[in-house]
Structures are given as structure tokens and as C-alpha cells.
Amino acid sequence: MTCRTTGRALSRGAVALAFVVALVALGGCSSDPNSIAEQAKKGDQKGYIAGNGAIEQIPSAQRLKPITLEGTTLDGAHWSSTSARGKDVVVINLWGSWCPPCITEIPDLEKVWTEVQAAKKPVMFMGIDFRESAERGSAFVATQKMTYPSLTDESGVLILAFGRQAPTSPPSTLILDREGRVAGRVSGVVSAATLRGLIDDVLDS
Amino acid sequence: MTDIQQPKLSALGWARWAWRQLTSMRTALFLLLLLAVAALPGSIWPQRSIDPVRTANYIADHPRIGPWLDRLGFFEVYASPWFSAVYLLLFLSLVGCVLPRLRVHVRALRTPPPRVPARLARLEHHRELSVDLPPAEVLAQARVVLGRRYRVATTDKTLSAEGGYGRETGNLLFHVALLGIIVGVAIGHIFGWKGDVIVPVGTGFANTEIRYDTIQYGPRVNPRDFTPFSLTLDKLTVTFEDQVGGRGQFGSPRQFVADVTTHARPGAPGVRQTLAVNHPIEMDGATVFLLGNGYAPVITVRDKDGKVLYSQATPFLARDNNYTSSGAVKVSGASPKELGFFGNFLPTGVITDDQGPISIFPDARDPALALGLYEGELAPGGDGGSVYTLNTEKMTQVKADSGDILRIWLKPGETMKLPGDRGSITFDRVERWAGLSIRHDPARWLTLGSALLALGALIAQLTIKRRRVFVRVAPGDGATLVTLGALSKSDDAGLGDVLDKIGAAITSSAGSPRHTPPRQTPVRGSNR
Structure with a gap:
């Protein structure tokens, strides 16, 4: 009898030990609370995934193939990024009037846009109004006094033009060099100083 | 009370003991039961991976117990350490069970059927008959009846046959299929992803991370690799039961059909397709399901x-x-x-x-x-909620x-x-609007195949009988005395029929049967 009881106690102990070991081992796999998966799991229905503010600069030699962004502006005109090829650096800003952090960065973008125009730098700005109707976007542009144009992209199809360099969260800012290659990316809110620096680096490269 | 001396176990001894415990049938069954019990909280509490909003609301509504349940993993049962522990142990237990049995089975398939027992009359099923047929002919006839489903070994005077290896093969395949399901589900978790979007009629959707309302992907998924397909929702037809006493309950949904135009990549020609509940669209690298409206x-x-x-x-x-x-x-x-x-x-x-x-x-x-x-x-403060x-x-x-x-x-x-x-x-x-769920599960065919294999193997295991059939011939006075015997490893109602068939074949080929009734029921006082 003693033998059997001991055996059972031992097997129970072994199971408990295995359990603790597994718990500790798996507990180590914690993940970044700001990752997209974690944000989705929060369940706050904010309807978008916030950027983490990461800034990426791509040296000339490492840039991928030129991209062609093509669409209709909020005013109804056709625009293609090929029109700037060989002439201008293009700053592309992804925004939506429903996205609060996008609204916060607009004054900074507007400021830099005014500066580059005043300095006659070969730079153009193009927004992408993401996931809302053109009417809603235009009304917002008018009240915010945004002076640079924006493409309308209610369904998100324009984003596919960026391929593997697609922005992953609004707001996002991408800079295309004169050849149309992605030369810099900001995921999240961009400040005027950061944007200025990124533009100048691309102009010099 | 006598003192019982416990043998001292070395580290290796303990490891061997633990392995034997883990791979025992009892532990495997217990783990299977535990897995079912551990999955229960997943149907009681809202799950973050399925409905993050409901989960967040639940935690907010239960400020005392909610955070604790959260810490213990009750809102992500299938990703919780305790669930994984049961899952992995079950996996190990299955592997540990299948491997040694596979070795035994392969050995059984290679060894010839056993020799004929000395006294066939002791077997539950046996027949005796004497026929005018040379012994070699008798054995040849038996062989023909047994056919290709038995492995046969013969000597001059005996024949032993064994069949129904498919039973153990089915059993092993069933276990392997279970492993396949476990591996398939795991691969799906690691390499798969799933995203949800709400698409109003007249607008569209593009397969890029930013476009998803919610998206979850496994640790080895890079959203940059998503294929650049897009889709436009042209029309969504929804009908509800509007007849009291109609086919469905009044007001219940009868039909959801979405007409969509898909583009495999930007600039590719549009393809008109129909999307319905349980009728998903296969795109390159993902499957689009119609889930809500x-x-x-x-x-x-x-x-x-x-x-x-x-x-x-x-x-x-x-x-x-x-x-x-x-x-x-x-x-x-x-x-x-x-x-x-x-x-x-x-x-x-x-x-x-x-x-x-x-x-x-x-x-x-x-x-x-x-x-x-x-x-x-x-x-206010950049938080729109x-x-x-x-x-x-x-x-x-x-x-x-x-x-x-x-x-x-x-x-x-x-x-x-x-x-x-x-x-x-x-x-x-x-x-x-249509609620679309876009999913990529690289192992779904493995999981499906394994599930079907498990079913087939289970049927094989339940229907195939492992049988041994023996024949011995002895030259008698002018005729050949034939003894037949059969043995099964389990309940086998058809065992006697096999012997009857062999007996019938032998007697009919002998032409004039001189049938001797089985000796196991000697009729006393008969006038024979």
C-alpha cells in the first residue's frame, strides 16, 4: 500500500513540476504591447492602428524599384507620381479626417510645405485621404486649410502601389526620391523638424 | 507493517520512469480529457482573439475578477501557457506511444505467420474433414480461398496464415492522423493570419495591413509578404424570412450573397465573382469569407x-x-x-x-x-475612441x-x-455593408487531410479483424484427414465462416465429399 501511495504522490509531483516548467518557459514569450496584434486585441474599436513613430531612412544604394502612385485627387483631377519623376522629391502623407493623430500633424506638414515652396526647392507634397469619401475629405481639407493636394482612397487600393514598403498605420509619411524610389518613411506623427531633415537628406543624396 | 524497500533510481532511471508514465495509454487519455476541460473556459468567457470588444467590455464590467482572469489567460485560452502545456504533453505522449508500436508492427509484418499449434481441436473454431485429395492439393485449395489478404507459410503438411494487419495499421494511422491535426493547427497558428474588414457596398478593400479593421497574425508572419489583391463590393443581396410559418423562423436570415470584382494585383483585369456564406473566394495567398452584414x-x-x-x-x-x-x-x-x-x-x-x-x-x-x-x-487629446x-x-x-x-x-x-x-x-x-474575414492558413489541407485520415483509419480499425488460420493434413486410410483451425485477436463473428469456406472449397474440388462432422461435439449413443 505504501508503495502505491508514494508512486501516486510522485506522479502528481512530476505533473506539477512539468506544469511549472512549461508555464515559466511559455511566460517568456511576451510580446510588444504596441504591436498591431496587441492593439487589435485591446478591443477599443478605435478603428485604426496607431503608428509607433518609427523613422526609416533608406540610403540611395538600398532603395527598391521606383513606385508609381496613381489616382484621383479630391478635386477630381488625375495624378500620377511619374509626373514628378526626374524633377521633384515627393512627400506622400497618408491621412484621414477620422484619425486623430493625423489631424495633429497637419500644421507641421503645412508649415514645411510652405517653406519648401518659398525656398523654391524641387519638392512636392501629395496626401492620400484614406478610408473616407472624397466629399468628407474635401470638407476637412477646407476647414484645416491644407494647401497641398490629396488623392482620394476610400478602399485602400492605392496603398498597394507601395508593395513591400506599404505604410502600416495612419498617419504615415513616405518620401520618394527624384527617381520615384521610397527614400524615407515615418510611421506615426511626423514633426516639422524631422520632415525637414528627411527632405533635405533626400535632396542631397 | 513491513518496510518496503524502494529501489534507488538514477537520473536516467527517473527520466525513463517519467517517459513511461507520459507515454502510457492512461496518461494520454487523461491528457485528452484535460484538453477538453481546458478548452471549456474558451466557450464560457469571451475570447480576445475572437471578439476583442466583448472581452474589453467584460473586463470593464467585472473590475474585480476581470483582471485576474486576464492574468490567468482565461481570455486567450488557446494561447495560455496551461493550455499549451496540455497540448504539448499530449503531443509528446502520442509520439511516445506511436513510435514503439510502429516498431512492433513493422516487426510483425516481417515475421512469417506462426507455426501451426499442435492441437487445433483446442481452438474455439475448428473443423475436421477427410477428402480424396492429395495433401498438397488440399493446401493449395486453402491457399486459393485465403487469397491475397493473408500472409501464408506452408510446410508439406501444414499451412498457417495471418491476416488483418490493417487493424493495427489503422490504429497507428489514427494516431499519426491525430499528430497531423495537432501539427496542422500549430502551423496554422504560427504561419497563419486572419483579418476582418467592414466594406460598404460600392467601396472596396485592398489586402494590405493598414486596410484591416482588426488583424492577427502568427509570430512567423510578415505582413509585407501579403499578396496585393483587391476587391470591390458591387452588390450585396440579403433576404430574410418574411412569412410566418415559412421555411425559416420569421425574420431569420435566408440568404447572403455578395457580388464582387477581384483584382489579383494592381492593374490586373477584374474578375467578377460571387461570395456567399460557406462559399469563400480563393485569392492568391488568402481566402475571403463573407461573415457578417x-x-x-x-x-x-x-x-x-x-x-x-x-x-x-x-x-x-x-x-x-x-x-x-x-x-x-x-x-x-x-x-x-x-x-x-x-x-x-x-x-x-x-x-x-x-x-x-x-x-x-x-x-x-x-x-x-x-x-x-x-x-x-x-x-480631445488625440483620442477619438x-x-x-x-x-x-x-x-x-x-x-x-x-x-x-x-x-x-x-x-x-x-x-x-x-x-x-x-x-x-x-x-x-x-x-x-459586408463583413469580410480574410484568412491564410497554410496548414488547412494538412488539418483536413489528417481529420479524414483519422476517420478512415478509425473505420479500418473497427472493421478489420486480425485472424490466424491453420490447416493440417494427415494421410489417412485412402483419404486425407484435414484439420482446420482459426484464431482471432478480438470478437470475430465471421471467423467460423472462413473455415466453412475453406472446407467447402476442399470438398468440392475433391468431387465426392466424405464429410466428417467436427469432433468437438461427440454425440453419445448415436447409431453411426
Whole structure:
């Protein structure tokens, strides 16, 4: 009898030990609370995934193939990024009037846009109004006094033009060099100083 | 009481002991039971991977127990350490069980059938007969009857055969299939992803991370690798049962069909396809499912000069079976103060005394919008909250000229002037939205194949019988004395028939049967 009881106690102990070991081992796999998966799991229905503010600069030699962004502006005109090829650096800003952090960065973008125009730098700005109707976007542009144009992209199809360099969260800012290659990316809110620096680096490269 | 001396176990001894415990049938069954029990909380508490909103609400509603349940993994049962522990142990237990049995089975397949027992008459099933046939001929006949499903070994005077190896093969395959399912599910978790989007009719969707409303992917998934397909929702047909006593319950959904145009990549030609419940569309690298639907009233808000501030099909989320749907219209383009409408869309709207405006039928028979209006700051401090509700922290409710709270009640085509030069709101028409779920599970065929294999193997295991059949011939006085015997490892109702068939074949080929009844039932006092 003693033998059997001991055996059972031992097997129970072994199971408990295995359990603790597994718990500790798996507990180590914690993940970044700001990752997209974690944000989705929060369940706050904010309807978008916030950027983490990461800034990426791509040296000339490492840039991928030129991209062609093509669409209709909020005013109804056709625009293609090929029109700037060989002439201008293009700053592309992804925004939506429903996205609060996008609204916060607009004054900074507007400021830099005014500066580059005043300095006659070969730079153009193009927004992408993401996931809302053109009417809603235009009304917002008018009240915010945004002076640079924006493409309308209610369904998100324009984003596919960026391929593997697609922005992953609004707001996002991408800079295309004169050849149309992605030369810099900001995921999240961009400040005027950061944007200025990124533009100048691309102009010099 | 005597002292029982326990043998001392070395580390290796302990490891061997633990392995034997783990791989025992008892442990495997216990783990299987534990797995079922461990999965139970997943159906009791809301799961973050399935419905993050409900989970967040549950935790908010249960401030005391919610955080603890969260810490213990009850809202992510299938990713919790304790669930994984059971899962992995079961996996190990299965592997540890299958491997040694596989070795034994392979050995059994290679060794010839055992020699014929000395006294066949002792077997439960046996026959004796004497025939005018040379012994070699008798054995040849038996061999023909046994056919190819038995492995046969013969000597001059005996034949032993063994068949039904498929039983053990089926059993092993069943276990291997279980392993296949476990591996398949694991691969799906690690390399798979799943995203959800709400797409109003007339708009579209592009397969890029940013476009998803919610997305979850395994640790080895890079969203940059998503294939660049896109889809436009051209039409969504939804019908509800409107006959009392019809085929379905009154008001229950009868049909959801979405007509879509898909593009494999930007610039590729559009392909018209039909998407329905249980009829997904296969795109390169992902499968698109139609999961939900709802209403997206097209609402236009104008300022006092008639300039459009907002015009869009605005998705409202259904709250009950009659699609009483709630949502918000956030007019961030309004000035000087931003405007926020909130309230309900009612596909078949009535105003009741006790519940206020509600919908009484899920189809859009008499649609109406019942809204209230707030003004102020939509996103104080950059936090707008949900797109379906208003964050009214920095907003005040707008009152009608009469001084009461402003209540907006609109039917399609109607426009209402807002008080105090705030412009107007128009309910243009009703659109529907489709809730799409886009999934990629690289191992789903492995999982399906394994599940089918498990079923087939189980059937094989239950129907195939492991049998041994023996024949011995002895030259008698002018005739050949034949003894047949059979043995089965389990209950086997058909065992006697095998012997009868062999006996019949032998006697019929001998021509003139001289049948001797079996000796196991000697009839005393018979006049033979």
C-alpha cells in the first residue's frame, strides 16, 4: 500500500513540476504591447492602428524599384507620381479626417510645405485621404486649410502601389526620391523638424 | 507493517520512469480529457482573439475578477501557457506511444505467420474433414480461398496464415492522423493570419495591413509578404424570412450573397465573382469569407451655405436580431465646432412608448435614422475612441429651438435643418455593408487531410479483424484427414465462416465429399 501511495504522490509531483516548467518557459514569450496584434486585441474599436513613430531612412544604394502612385485627387483631377519623376522629391502623407493623430500633424506638414515652396526647392507634397469619401475629405481639407493636394482612397487600393514598403498605420509619411524610389518613411506623427531633415537628406543624396 | 524497500533510481532511471508514465495509454487519455476541460473556459468567457470588444467590455464590467482572469489567460485560452502545456504533453505522449508500436508492427509484418499449434481441436473454431485429395492439393485449395489478404507459410503438411494487419495499421494511422491535426493547427497558428474588414457596398478593400479593421497574425508572419489583391463590393443581396410559418423562423436570415470584382494585383483585369456564406473566394495567398452584414446609411451633412461637409455610407453595427444598429457620424470638417451625430439606424423602424425607437424586422422595409447631436471636440487629446460611438468628454449636446434635446428622425430622402445655423443633415439612401474575414492558413489541407485520415483509419480499425488460420493434413486410410483451425485477436463473428469456406472449397474440388462432422461435439449413443 505504501508503495502505491508514494508512486501516486510522485506522479502528481512530476505533473506539477512539468506544469511549472512549461508555464515559466511559455511566460517568456511576451510580446510588444504596441504591436498591431496587441492593439487589435485591446478591443477599443478605435478603428485604426496607431503608428509607433518609427523613422526609416533608406540610403540611395538600398532603395527598391521606383513606385508609381496613381489616382484621383479630391478635386477630381488625375495624378500620377511619374509626373514628378526626374524633377521633384515627393512627400506622400497618408491621412484621414477620422484619425486623430493625423489631424495633429497637419500644421507641421503645412508649415514645411510652405517653406519648401518659398525656398523654391524641387519638392512636392501629395496626401492620400484614406478610408473616407472624397466629399468628407474635401470638407476637412477646407476647414484645416491644407494647401497641398490629396488623392482620394476610400478602399485602400492605392496603398498597394507601395508593395513591400506599404505604410502600416495612419498617419504615415513616405518620401520618394527624384527617381520615384521610397527614400524615407515615418510611421506615426511626423514633426516639422524631422520632415525637414528627411527632405533635405533626400535632396542631397 | 513491513518496510518496503524502494529501489534507488538514477537520473536516467527517473527520466525513463517519467517517459513511461507520459507515454502510457492512461496518461494520454487523461491528457485528452484535460484538453477538453481546458478548452471549456474558451466557450464560457469571451475570447480576445475572437471578439476583442466583448472581452474589453467584460473586463470593464467585472473590475474585480476581470483582471485576474486576464492574468490567468482565461481570455486567450488557446494561447495560455496551461493550455499549451496540455497540448504539448499530449503531443509528446502520442509520439511516445506511436513510435514503439510502429516498431512492433513493422516487426510483425516481417515475421512469417506462426507455426501451426499442435492441437487445433483446442481452438474455439475448428473443423475436421477427410477428402480424396492429395495433401498438397488440399493446401493449395486453402491457399486459393485465403487469397491475397493473408500472409501464408506452408510446410508439406501444414499451412498457417495471418491476416488483418490493417487493424493495427489503422490504429497507428489514427494516431499519426491525430499528430497531423495537432501539427496542422500549430502551423496554422504560427504561419497563419486572419483579418476582418467592414466594406460598404460600392467601396472596396485592398489586402494590405493598414486596410484591416482588426488583424492577427502568427509570430512567423510578415505582413509585407501579403499578396496585393483587391476587391470591390458591387452588390450585396440579403433576404430574410418574411412569412410566418415559412421555411425559416420569421425574420431569420435566408440568404447572403455578395457580388464582387477581384483584382489579383494592381492593374490586373477584374474578375467578377460571387461570395456567399460557406462559399469563400480563393485569392492568391488568402481566402475571403463573407461573415457578417449590416447597414450603412448614406448620410450627408451640409453647412449653413449648403456646402457638403460629410457625405458617406456610414457603417452602423447591428445590436439585435432585428438589426437595430448603432453608429456615429463624425463631422470633423464642421466649423467653428466639430459636430458629432450618434444614434440608431432602424431597418424597419417604429417608435414605441417603452423602448423608444426600435426596429421590428431585419430587412430594410421602412428604414429610419434616429440621431442625437453633439458639438465640440471629437478627439480631445488625440483620442477619438471608437468610430461607432462619440467620445463626448469635450462635447455638449445640442438642443432644439424649443429648448428640448434635439432629436433627429429621418426617412430616406429627407433632410432636416439643424438649429442655430449649424446647417443640415440628409439621409440619402440605405446601403449595406459586408463583413469580410480574410484568412491564410497554410496548414488547412494538412488539418483536413489528417481529420479524414483519422476517420478512415478509425473505420479500418473497427472493421478489420486480425485472424490466424491453420490447416493440417494427415494421410489417412485412402483419404486425407484435414484439420482446420482459426484464431482471432478480438470478437470475430465471421471467423467460423472462413473455415466453412475453406472446407467447402476442399470438398468440392475433391468431387465426392466424405464429410466428417467436427469432433468437438461427440454425440453419445448415436447409431453411426
